[in-house]
Amino acid sequence: MNPDEFGINQTRIIQQLERRIADLEAQVRQEKGTPIVQASQAFRLPPVSTPAAPASGAYLYATSGGEARWRSSTGADYSLVHQQGVAVPNATFSLFNPPASYSQAQIQTYTDTLESLRISYQGLLASLRGGGIIAT
Incomplete structure (x- = not known):
């Protein structure tokens, strides 16, 4: 869209934009998301030192030896092996x-x-x- 056209064709341009937005909204509603249980690639955990206990929830991390571990908000640290x-x-x-x-x-x-x-x-x-x- 040429900026100079806006003053001349305001109504037509706004109507076109409204139609495009409505079409995009319809497409988004029809789109099925990727299930969370499926990944297209492996999930990589870079090695880190043992994190402090989180305020809530838990941390999933890997040690320098590649061992997957779980650190909970209670301070408990579990091996996933x-x-x-x-x-x-x-x-x-x-x-x-x-x-x-x-x-x-x-x-x-x-x-x-x-x-x-x-x-x-x-x-x-x-x-x-x-x-x-x-x-x-």
């Missing part, structure tokens, strides 16, 4: 049909089985706690 817990031994036990009466050997077998289960249970708890899966 799964930490494997310690190995837990398999419990060794077998189920018995209850006899009419118990011998000392059977009582000892049941005691040993319960002790094996207790040790496995404690190992499982230690592994889950050590891996940050459950609280202590």
